[in-house]
Amino acid sequence: MRVTKKLLLGSVVATAALMLAACAPQGDPDGGSTASAGPAEITVGIVTSETGPLAGYGKQYLEAFAAGLDYATDGTNEVDGTKIVVERKDDGGDPDKAVTVVKELIGDGVNILAGTASSGVALAVAEQAAQNKVLYISGPAAADAITGINDYTFRSGRQSSQDVATAGTFLDDIEGKKITVFAQNTAFGQGNEAAVKAILGAKGAEVDSVLVAEDATEFTPFAQQILQNAPDLVFVAWAGATSGAMWQALSQQGVLDAIPVVTGLGDSATFGAYGEASEKINFLNHYFPGANDNDVNTAMIELIEKAGGTPDLFSPDGFNAAIMIVHAIKEGKGDVDAMIAALEGFEFDGPKGKNTVRASDHALIQEMYQAKLVAEDGAFVAELVDTVAADEVAPAEAKK
Template sequence: MSATAALALAGCAPSTTGGGEDADASAGGSAGADTARVGIIYSETGPLAAYGEQYRAGLEAGIEHATGGTGEVDGTTIEVEYRDDAGSSDTAVAVAKDLIGQDYRILGGTVASGIAVAMAEQAAQNEVLYIAGPAATDAITGVNDYTFRSGRQSFQDVATAGAMLEDRSGKVVVFTQDNAFGQGNLAAVEAVLGSEGAEVASVLVPEDATEFTGFARQVVDEDPDLVFVAWAGATAGNMWQSLSQQDVFDSAPVVTGLADSATYAAYGSAGEQISFLSHYFPSAPDNEVNQALVDSVTEAGGTPDLFTVDGFVAGQMIVQAVAEGGDDIDAMIEALEGWEFDGPKGRTTIRASDHALVQDMFTARLVQEGETWTPEVIDTYPAEQVAPPEASGE
């Protein structure tokens, strides 16, 4: 989103400030009783910066929608401070401690699973509300009373993939990055498909790898009946090209999550061979809230995408917490636990027992129109059908 668009949106939704020592004094120190300060820690820079931009655009649209364009709840202004985690857990934790030291009682954000785990720990230690962003790791569901999520989790991805398969037996190879996100997906495949009789193997790729030929060959050598790919970041294009060159698509059906729109062309001819599970794309849901998301982000000069919805839902959750809880953390938690609301994906529930976000999921295909690839919904899987099992908690 351009700077001009960001300023235009800020004028009709929440007041916003940038990070760093030169930020306006109103973003730190004491605040009046009529201001609810929210610290958003997300990837403004780093390998997942594109996801961070989507999340921020959605967050601003969500607060705008939930407050009727005022940026206020019963006279209380929601003031958002944005800080960059640069894709680093250490940076995120340092920023979180700084904001908590300035008496910020609501924190949100991060697109990286490893960072979300670290942020959840800070939330519990300091007794502040934390609403994670697109980070998909199952580990933060039920981790503590203070941590919620505004996006889906890995189990929901895998449950959707499992719902697409008629035969759950055979050998499933998980091809993913060797990080919290990838390990979470592997664990989810083992939990969902492994429990139903599938043999689960894995090819874990170092997160900093840029050459994937050897790893793709390992997939073929495993002689799979199904390949489940979980991938995030800018190397997706090279990765898919390597899978195609090493004939992975000839060895077994390939299932993966539909990533953001920047990746559609990167699938190349393989796009027609992949079965996609989908968390969100702008034309998937058909309801008034989703239309509000699309209209708001578009009018601000942005483009709705995969993780815009997670920001939007975070905005709705922040407004609900402030509206019902004021500045009392326990009351905020109570306001969110068990809350059912209309989100961009339809009826959405925050499960009271472990804070899982129970929501619909989709399957999709990519259709080529000239030089453009466009996703189309195949099926919508109801929220309860793909809901994760209840986490045991601490």
């Protein structure tokens, strides 16, 4: 299956006429009525980063969405006689650009949107979805604020609180344990600090923090401070060019030998970034191709590789989105309210196993993973340590 960029032809009037015709009763060969028949064609707008800092994540999503649409429609790109057309738009990781292209899609009659790697973009698109009453399925953007933001927004991947909850599973019993958050003193780091306090603190952990200026280049004093704190677990939230030096300092100062250290395992391009610390770090993980062994995961990997792509961290987000959209179209026939109703409470098997769309706030309840990196043929590869049950890391219910 191939996803293409396509300019819609025809005016809003023509689109409306098509929808009216689709909704009218049509005769069947026996002289009866098929009033439940859907439109002949539905266009899905995919808005994600094809350029910009998150282009790699966008690529993973797009490859997997194409594979998921192929899988969910048995290679036909149709469901119950309705052809699914995909129109891609690049947001470049820019919320303003995303809003512009979303308005163009909606103006052309598109009422199903999906994609977005950036949380800032996803929040802006969610606002447009509510204002224009169109269905929107976000992914891989992880901000918790996306869940429950409005009735029109869903998600096809995990969210930040599921990451943090997974970190807590590295302790046998969180109650009374001391957790130190080691992060940069930025919005990203402060957000992770707040999430650990809110999620693991609520389970009885004592949470403190070692926050480092973003322009710091010497990390030995901070590693020593962590040792002095003597926590039971260190949660690291770090990004950017200083990552290698930071991990080297933790390793050289003995932090990784003395205390369990947990951080998120990114996509395969980052596996070599930890240096000598690689095999000493505990990783929470959303997905890697060897995380599980089920038929859907096998099918996704085969379809992506057959098309010349590579399955990676955010492949399930694209694949799940396609499954959700096909289900929504099948049940809702393109009517937004009906499609929303079809997705609320929807349970389906995805690459990570069973997924449940929580009806109350549209969180996607799914299993998570503990992983480690091991040296293999001169490189590092991810290896599964344990699977964390979906209900164990389910996010708190959001209030819409």
